[in-house]
Amino acid sequence: MNTQEMSDPRAALKKLSGALRKLHKTLVDLETGRFGPVGSPFEHLQLLTGHPQFAWLRRISEIVVELDERLDDKEDIDTAAIVAYKTVVERLLSPPESDDDFYRKYVEALQESTEAAIAHGELRQVLSLLAAPSDPASGRQA
Numbered sequence: 001m002n003t004q005e006m007s008d009p010r011a012a013l014k015k016l017s018g019a020l021r022k023l024h025k026t027l028v029d030l031e032t033g034r035f036g037p038v039g040s041p042f043e044h045l046q047l048l049t050g051h052p053q054f055a056w057l058r059r060i061s062e063i064v065v066e067l068d069e070r071l072d073d074k075e076d077i078d079t080a081a082i083v084a085y086k087t088v089v090e091r092l093l094s095p096p097e098s099d100d101d102f103y104r105k106y107v108e109a110l111q112e113s114t115e116a117a118i119a120h121g122e123l124r125q126v127l128s129l130l131a132a133p134s135d136p137a138s139g140r141q142a
Contacts, residue, residue, distance in 0.1 A: 009077040017067040023119040
């Protein structure tokens, strides 16, 4: 992500969406491989949305859908929106205070799959370049 993209909230959100989408696809492919043959694309979609084995992926799926809807919206995207999405994604990828099925399975996927680990690193890099919440004490961004 270059300086121009960082200054354009819509471009920054597209970068976040692309990195999250890549990670999501990698995790879906990994879980599908564990599940076994799935049949048609429609049957695969039904498994992703309804089968308990894929339930842990729904949290990341929902964020991807929400990002896509926001990007399809013609309204302006401001820095506050970027910070909000950054916070949601960072919380999802951070160790929870209590047992969390998503996080446990996510860490297992990162340990099992080089592709998942690479996609995770790329997403973390994008997150590190996004706008940080403002520091009210200094008036600067953190």
